[in-house]
Amino acid sequence: NAGVTQTPKFRILKIGQSMTLQCAQDMNHNYMYWYRQDPGMGLKLIYYSVGAGITDKGEVPNGYNVSRSTTEDFPLRLELAAPSQTSVYFCASSPPLHFGNGTRLTVT
Amino acid sequence: GEDVEQSLFLSVREGDSSVINCTYTDSSSTYLYWYKQEPGAGLQLLTYIFSNMDMKQDQRLTVLLNKKDKHLSLRIADTQTGDSAIYFCAENASGGSYIPTFGRGTSLIVHP
Numbered sequence: 693n694a695g696v697t698q699t700p701k702f703r704i705l706k707i708g709q710s711m712t713l714q715c716a717q718d719m720n721h722n723y724m725y726w727y728r729q730d731p732g733m734g735l736k737l738i739y740y741s742v743g744a745g746i747t748d749k750g751e752v753p754n755g756y757n758v759s760r761s762t763t764e765d766f767p768l769r770l771e772l773a774a775p776s777q778t779s780v781y782f783c784a785s786s787p788p789l790h791f792g793n794g795t796r797l798t799v800t
Numbered sequence: 801g802e803d804v805e806q807s808l809f810l811s812v813r814e815g816d817s818s819v820i821n822c823t824y825t826d827s828s829s830t831y832l833y834w835y836k837q838e839p840g841a842g843l844q845l846l847t848y849i850f851s852n853m854d855m856k857q858d859q860r861l862t863v864l865l866n867k868k869d870k871h872l873s874l875r876i877a878d879t880q881t882g883d884s885a886i887y888f889c890a891e892n893a894s895g896g897s898y899i900p901t902f903g904r905g906t907s908l909i910v911h912p
Contacts, residue, residue, distance in 0.1 A: 723898045734888075734904045735843075742898070750899075782842060788831055789892060789900055793842040 694718050698783050698792035705773040705799045713768040713795050715783030723786045724766040725750075726758065728779040729794075735782070741766055773799045806889050806903035813911050818876040820906045822889030825870060831892040832865060834874045837905070838885045846874070846887075876908075884910045 699714045717724065722743045727735040737750030741760040755777060757769040766785075770777060778799045783792045803825045812818045824832070829851050835843040849856045849863045849872075856863045862875040872891075876883055886905040892898050 725899075735902050737899065740899060784843075786831075786898055786900070787892060788845070788848050789833060789890065790845055791835075791843040 696783055696785055696790050696792035698781075698795050700795060701793070702796045703798070705770075705797065707773060707775065707799060709773050710769070710771045711773070711797075713770070713781055713783075713797075715766045715768065715792060716764050717766075717783075717785040717790070718764065719785060719790065720763060721785035721787070721790075722763065724760065725784045725786075725789075726756070726766070726768045727782045727784065728752065729782060730779050738768065738781075770797075775799050804889055804891055804901050804903040806887075806906045808904065809907050809909070811909045811911065812879050814879060814881055816879055818874075818879045818883070818908055818910075820874045820876075820887050820889075820908065822872040822874075822903055823870055824872065824889075824891045824901070826891055826893050826901065827870070828893045829891040832863075832872050833888075833890040833892070833900070834861075834863065834872075835888040835890065836885045837888065843888065879908075879910050881910045881912060884908055 696717045725740045726738040736752045739758040741747045744763050747758050781795045806822045833848040834846045836846050837843050860877045864873045888905045889903040890900045892900045
């Protein structure tokens with residue numbers, strides 16, 4: 693019963709570095725999402741996907757990219773990391789909507 | 801557009817019942833959810849209800865849905881200090897992208 697698995701749990705990046713946040717689900721869900729949650733705030737949708745090969749922008753897509761080559765995986769790519777991307781990132785899949793445990797990212 | 805509203809804070813005594821309320825605007829909602837988030841942790845799916853249901857009970861949790869008023873509530877019986885957390889209400893419209901809309905979260909504080 694893995695559900696939604698995110699790696700890594702924590703990461704510190706220097707400004708300008710790049711990284712990929714991994715997300716995998718084993719529930720055969722078609723819909724997958726990436727959110728960010730800033731301290732004391734709610735969730736903001738970065739990107740979402742309605743199925744393999746299909747992705748679309750959410751509310752705050754700038755500075756991020758995604759791909760969905762399989763139903764199970766939905767990685768989030770950060771290019772040229774900036775301090776404004778310091779946040780906790782959650783991946784989710786649905787329906788019903790299940791979240792991963794999050795990746796805490798700090799950009800310094 | 802779609803909107804989900806919750807009160808920001810609720811304070812109760814240990815052993816009492818807690819009721820967290822939520823209103824939503826999207827009449828096409830299919831799934832309505834309650835999530836619990838403890839400090840530094842992720843969003844734990846507590847329970848969800850389909851829009852064709854009025855009530856769902858799961859141990860200490862009771863969800864009530866009033867579709868006419870677009871009102872969703874979560875009742876926690878015999879509230880414990882371990883229930884202290886932020887509770888998010890969310891709705892998931894049918895069809896299309898299934899993009900969920902979240903409330904801002906209700907911070908539940910349980911006093912011993």
